[in-house]
Amino acid sequence: xxxxxxxxxxxxxxxxxxxxxxxxxxxxxxxxxxxxxxxxxxxxxxxxxxxxxxxxxxxxxxxxxxxxxxxxxxxxxxxxxxxxxxxxxxxxxxxxxxxxxxxxxxxxxxxxxxxxxxxxxxxxxxxxxxxxxxxxxxxxxxxxxxxxxxxxxxxxxxxxxxxxxxxxxxxxxxxxxxxxxxxxxxxxxxxxxxxxxxxxxxxxxxxxxxxxxxxxxxxxxxxxxxxxxxxxxxxxxxxxxxxxxxxxxxxxxxxxxxxxxxxxxxxxxxxxxxxxxxxxxxxxxxxxxxxxxxxxxxxxxxxxxxxxxxxxxxxxxxxxxxxxxxxxxxxxxxxxxxxxxxxxxxxxxxxxxxxxxxxxxxxxxxxxxxxxxxxxxxxxxxxxxxxxxxxxxxxxx
Numbered sequence: 588x589x590x591x592x593x594x595x596x597x598x599x600x601x602x603x604x605x606x607x608x609x610x611x612x613x614x615x616x617x618x619x620x621x622x623x624x625x626x627x628x629x630x631x632x633x634x635x636x637x638x639x640x641x642x643x644x645x646x647x648x649x650x651x652x653x654x655x656x657x658x659x660x661x662x663x664x665x666x667x668x669x670x671x672x673x674x675x676x677x678x679x680x681x682x683x684x685x686x687x688x689x690x691x692x693x694x695x696x697x698x699x700x701x702x703x704x705x706x707x708x709x710x711x712x713x714x715x716x717x718x719x720x721x722x723x724x725x726x727x728x729x730x731x732x733x734x735x736x737x738x739x740x741x742x743x744x745x746x747x748x749x750x751x752x753x754x755x756x757x758x759x760x761x762x763x764x765x766x767x768x769x770x771x772x773x774x775x776x777x778x779x780x781x782x783x784x785x786x787x788x789x790x791x792x793x794x795x796x797x798x799x800x801x802x803x804x805x806x807x808x809x810x811x812x813x814x815x816x817x818x819x820x821x822x823x824x825x826x827x828x829x830x831x832x833x834x835x836x837x838x839x840x841x842x843x844x845x846x847x848x849x850x851x852x853x854x855x856x857x858x859x860x861x862x863x864x865x866x867x868x869x870x871x872x873x874x875x876x877x878x879x880x881x882x883x884x885x886x887x888x889x890x891x892x893x894x895x896x897x898x899x900x901x902x903x904x905x906x907x908x909x910x911x912x913x914x915x916x917x918x919x920x921x922x923x924x925x926x927x928x929x930x931x932x933x934x935x936x937x938x939x940x941x942x943x944x945x946x947x948x949x950x951x952x953x954x955x956x957x958x959x960x961x962x963x964x965x966x967x968x969x970x971x972x973x974x975x976x977x978x979x980x981x982x983x984x
Contacts, residue, residue: 589708589711589712589715590711592708593704593707593708593711593712594708596704596705596707596708596709597708597709597712600705600708600709603697603700604693604697607696607697610696611689611692611693611696612689612692614692614695614696615688615689615691615692616630618688618691618692619684619685619688622688623684626681626684627785627786628786628787628788629675629676629677629681629788650664651712651716663842665719665720665723666723666842667842667974668720669720669723669724669727670727670840670841670842671790671840672720672724673724673727673728673731673735673840674774674775674776674788674790674837674838674840674841675776675788675790675837676735676736676737676788676837677724677735678735678736679721679724679725682717682720682721685717686710686713686714686717689713690706690709690710690713693706693709694706727840731838731840733838737837737838738776738778738835738836738837739760739761739762739767739835739836739837739838740760740761740762740833740834740835740836741758741759741760741761741802741833741834741835741836742758742759742760742761742831742832742833743756743757743758743828743829743830743831743832743833743834744757744758744759744801744830745757745803745830746828746829746830749805749894749895750887750891750892750893750894751891751892752807752808752810752892753805753806753807753808753860753894753895754805754806754808754824754825754828755794755803755804755805755806755895756803756804756805756806756824756828756834757795757801757802757803758801758802758803758834758836759800759801759802761833765799766799766800766801766802767802767838767839768797768839769793769797769802769839770797770839770844770847771793771796771797771844771845771847771864771867771868771870771871772792772841772843772844772845772864772867772868772945772973773792773793773839773840773841773843773844773864774790774791774792774793774839774840774841774864775790775791775793775802775804775836775837775838775839775840776788776789776790776836776837777789777790777791777804777820777824777834777835777836777837778834778835778836778837779820779823779824779834779835781819781820781823787819787820788820788837789818789820789821791804791805791806791863792804792805792841792863792864792867792947792973793839793863793864793867794863794864794866794867794895795866795867795870796867796870796871796873796874797871802836802839804863805860805862805863805866805894805895806821806824806825807821807859807860807894808821808822808825809821809822810822841973843864843945843947843971843972843973845864845865845868845943845945845971846943847868847871847872847875848875848876849876850876850879851941851942851943852879852880852881852882852937852938852941852942853868853872853879853880853881853882853942853943853945854881854882854884854934854937854942854943854944854945855868855869855881855882855883855884855945856884856885856929856944856945856946856947856948856956857884857885857886857946857947857948858885858886858887858929858947858948858949858952859886859887859888859892859948859949859952860894861946861947861948861949861952861973862885862894862895862899862947863894863895863947864947864973865883865885865945865947866895866898866899868945869881869883869899869902869909870898870902872906873902873905873906877905877906877907878906878907878908879906879908880908880937880942881906881908881909881910882910882912882934882935882937882942883899883909883910883911883912884911884912884913884914884929884934885899885912885913885914886913886914886915886916886928886929886948886952887913887914887915887916888915888916888917889915889916889917889918890915890918890921890924893913893915896913899911910935912925912933912934912935913925914926914927914928914929914930914933916928928955929952929955929956930959931956931959931960931962931963932959932963939963939964939965939966939969940966942969943969943971944960944965944969944970944971945971945972945973946970946971946972946973947972947973950974953972953974957970957972
């Protein structure tokens with residue numbers, strides 16, 4: 588927690604620092620990665636180029652400072668950050684490096700306004716957040732039985748084209764030992780070595796139900812649009828991974844966990860490659876309770892961009908209470924498809940007080956659906972979403 592002496596400086600400076608957040612974090616990453624190039628292995632350099640990672644750091648630090656003393660708001664955010672950090676191998680010794688360069692960047696950006704009491708207050712705030720994260724990450728590493736940065740070699744046993752830009756990759760442990768347990772909604776990090784000796788990690792949701800034999804991810808090729816760079820790792824995987832290849836894969840992590848083991852109605856809403864954790868959840872429900880009431884709705888650009896559709900529709904025959912609703916923005920007249928973007932009003936009715944609703948997809952999609960669900964009377968406490976990046980913290984800033 589923050590001392591009473593430091594709290595006024597934090598409260599007064601949060602709006603100012605938020606205003607300069609991107610400037611501060613761009614300077615921070617430039618200086619830190621310049622001094623510690625080895626850390627490029629654990630940072631998403633595509634997000635560096637787009638500015639998403641800088642915004643994410645600024646949002647995390649300022650959201651924490653603005654909500655000190657409100658564990659109810661911070662708890663889910665901290666848990667999500669912890670899972671992401673553990674998936675890429677963040678270590679306790681990284682935090683002093685980050686803290687040093689972050690405070691130096693605040694001082695350089697604010698100039699004379701960065702007084703010693705203000706910088707000391709932010710040092711205290713950062714150290715408090717770092718302690719919280721280090722302890723939680725240590726517990727998660729211990730529970731998983733791994734060391735920071737551990738990956739396992741996995742042999743690729745299947746590569747399947749799912750749509751014009753999604754490729755499924757199925758793999759098994761190269762050492763012949765059991766696959767790690769996971770829950771639907773979780774993800775793994777995949778490590779690849781890119782040209783020029785660069786090493787990068789990316790997270791991909793597991794897209795099949797746990798089966799004790801293998802794991803599957805479904806990777807969207809990110810082609811790059813306007814100022815957004817193409818996805819180096821996704822493009823590398825699409826171009827290079829063949830049956831028989833070996834990938835380095837992390838233990839599964841993630842706290843977006845659709846409730847698959849119960850009896851209450853379940854609503855799964857997705858768009859684009861956000862379908863992947865939803866398919867994992869749906870197939871798990873088919874394993875444990877095929878009679879359960881489930882609404883599965885997915886939005887895609889068109890039929891060619893609709894990944895894993897056949898798998899979902901194939902479950903209708905074994906799940907009598909499953910309703911599958913498909914939205915395509917383009918392409919008219921397709922049987923069983925609603926033209927246009929997803930509209931909550933066009934979904935089957937469900938008991939808003941009984942069902943939990945899970946969303947996964949592009950940020951704008953989830954914003955629109957979240958608002959639509961609230962306006963339709965769905966309690967906010969029954970809404971859950973899978974989010975990576977600074978938008979997770981919108982409600983805290």
